[in-house]
Amino acid sequence: MSGTECAECAHLEREKETARQDHDMSRVSDCVVLLRRHPEHSEKPVPAGRGRA
Secondary structure, three states: OOOOOOHHHHHHHHHHHHHHHOOOHHHHHHHHHHHHHOOOOOOOOOOOOOOOO
16 A cells, blocks of 8 residues: 555554464464455455365
């Protein structure tokens, strides 16, 4: 984005930092994935694909 984050990006960044402080690395990872998939966050969104669930 052009220097400013959207509300969803800002929320996910705060949640990621809180999870990191709580040593919840699974939630940190979830936030990173959600940030990458967020269409306003990156120039090229990561496709959903078939993960291990």
